[in-house]
Amino acid sequence: MRKNIGLKSFAWLVFAFLLIPLLIIVITSFGTNSTIQFPIKGFTFNWYGKVFQNESFMDSFVLSLEVAFIGTLAALIIGVPAAYSLARHKVFGRNWIKSFFLSPTIVPGLVVGYAVYQFVVIQFQFPILQGLMLGHFLICLPYVIRVVGSTIEQLDFSIEEVSWTLGCTKLQTFFKIVIPNITSGIFASFMLAFINSFNNIPVSQFLSGPGVTMLPTSLMNYIEYNYDPSVSALSVVLMLGTIVLMFIIEKTLGLASIS
Amino acid sequence: MTQRRLPYIILAPGMILLILFLVLPLISIIFPTFFDGGFTFANYISFFKDEYNLGIFWRTLRVSLIATLVCVLLGVPTAYYISQSPKKWRGLLMSITLFPLLTNSVVRSFAWITILGQGGIINTALMNFGIISKPLTLLYTEFSIIIGSVYLFLPLMVITLVGILENIDSEMMEAAETLGANRFIAFMKVILPLSVPGIIVGSILVFTGSMTAYTTPQLLGGNRNIMLATFLYQNATALGNWKGASVIALIMIAATVIVMKLFDWVAKRMDKRGEASA
Amino acid sequence: MSYVELKDIRVSYDNKTDILKDLNLSIEKGELVSLLGPSGCGKTTTLRVIAGLIQPNDGEFLVDRHNLTKVPVHKREFGMVFQSYALFPHLTIKENVAFGLKLRKEKKSVIDQKVKDILAITGLEELGDRYPKQLSGGQRQRVALARALVIEPKLLLLDEPLSNLDAKLRIAMRIEIKRIQSQLGITSVFVTHDQEECFSISDKVAVMNKGVIEQFDTPEEIYKNPKTEFVARFIGFENFFDLTLIEKGKYKAVDGTIFLSTRQWEEEKKTGTIRPDDIEIVSEAGDANTVSGTIKVRTFLGKSYQYEVETSIGTLLVNEVDDVIYQVGDTITLSIPSHKLIIV
């Protein structure tokens, strides 16, 4: 009943600013011209075909999925128990340890990749793929610690105590009581970490080599020399992926839980 | 005995991995920058003595600062609008905001290439309408990096602020109005001061994010508008100057930490709601 | 014409159901009027219409003959105390109180003086430099009151200002509010769902139900002479039974028992009601106004016993302080005094 036209128009201009560039990409992906044009002349799906025929895109897409998945999984395996311990146990220097676990966020992504590359790949001769996975593990870990940590802190401690009084060991309690009650937090942190790892460029920038190129990096390399609608088409495919993920998150957790 | 050791056993794997693959690598790249025969700051002093390097350093700070300010200016009213809209709409508005954030940053920067480029949408439109005869140079400028950074980080600012604004009791605004403030004044005097903590958190994210971003300056900045991250990469790869790259790495880390501490300090100074002495 | 007039106010949030249905209310200058009613009946909505925080779909709102229906909140100059107090957490108590005065661009010396005076009246002198977080509930409530009063409002609006306080503080604060209100002579509207609080503080009470005012009267009148079954139930009449009219003041119950009532008489009303406290247990049945029954349930209430008695006119609740304690299953005779029997 009480409206504010000024505020409303301002906000919608901002929403337009956020959406229109992406919308333009969608439109340009259907253009027939061999360079990107707007407005488009003609209409074709060819560029999508081109994307799926492009081996380097497809290979790097698979690699990106693998690396993001392994990085996130490793972060969960290491991070969930650590987050639990930080929330529940009396740990000497708790805040310090927690900051330490979160420290990969303070170090710029490019520097993380650079340091890992110099030390792990050059100095210790690890294969570059392992370095890449390590780098992604590092950037995934803070999401797990933060999101799962806050979920555990909100979990009523007495349900664990009840479980102990009923004869469960601490380990059994962790798996039977704690884990089922923090699945939403685990899932949310998985999604967040996975998306960020999949989209991340700076960390992978140094950690790439022959046959080891992540999708965003290969897209970026492609853009440097090409300006054709297949870039738009690949972008649209990635956006569709984002929409699917957002939909899954909305249906399972509600988007509010990851923002 | 085992009880007391247990947490450390649980925490150990993560800590060891972090030490092995983050701390040691960082030390291994940073350490040599301080040694040249003996201990020395020479590498850093010469970095900051070089006009070219300084130019990059200041450009990075300038771009990040402007991007942060723009994000605050655009973000605060937008977040307020979202926080005030009915529940059923809020989800949709949040999705509109989240969508770009979850979209790959290459895609997001690329969108601006198609808009700002020589043959891009703006130039084409302006020329078609006969407003200009030669394309404007919009892309590969500081301006385009700023737009790209705002585009990259505005959603982060909005989402951070919505979280804070939603928790401000709507009666607060109404109370100010019953006391004689029109809505604009009520917003400026009540809502804005109360959202300062959110603005600060958001600003930290935007500022440090733009300062260390690689993709956007790489794609939208071109060769003449290098920022610290792109400079680091250039040094390490094209120039083969590993030590130079490491110097930049430390400067970026230090700048990030300093900015965070600075903002935190400002936040503490401004947030005088008496919690400390209560 | 009264000082404050609400005329045929209709409010609907969704344009389907009316939350307020043609609501009328008149308030005299200097009066404290309470809106009393169950949760969700529209008390807050009424208050927000008065404040200007909601535009009514229909109807008019006048103060001192001026039509304010379309005047925005910030130009109405009413003080409002919110249920949550809505103190500004980033401002000190003094700054909170001075907020409205500063907007009126008054001189600093004037502001300081007024703030000082109102803090004295509300007993907050010592606390001026603290922040809201550093105060107790009762102190915060007084700050909210001071902040609303200091602008010398034409109308003071209070939305359940005491509901966040504990029982003792509620009583102390309502006396305080009444004292300050009558001392300053401010016309006030007070929202509550607590009848004791409402009766003790108000000059007049409007009992609301589902968006309409069922009765608007002095507290005594409402307590003694509820006009409708809803009002009667709301203020503690628990026994209701059907009657048929024989002649003025004389009724017949379903079992044929004659009931006399000396209370207000209106032709169309045919339900008898009485408080459990007002029914007496007597040794033998009389010609009229008595009925016998069997005790089904006995409940200890502390100062009395409550008996649930099944009679030929329905189940009646009786509170009895007598020394004689009856057992479940006993048959007793109840007297319903004609001067206590209300017809609604």
Ligand SMILES: Nc1ncnc2c1ncn2[C@@H]1O[C@H](COP(=O)(O)OP(=O)(O)OP(=O)(O)O)[C@@H](O)[C@H]1O
């Ligand atoms: N913003 C709104 N949108 C839709 N319906 C509303 C809104 N505010 C209140 N209502 C509805 O209007 C009716 C009256 O609400 P109101 O807040 O006036 O009740 P109240 O008498 O103050 O109750 P309480 O004692 O619980 O505070 C309720 O049924 C409520 O659900």
Ligand SMILES: [Mg+2]
């Ligand atoms: Mg209410």
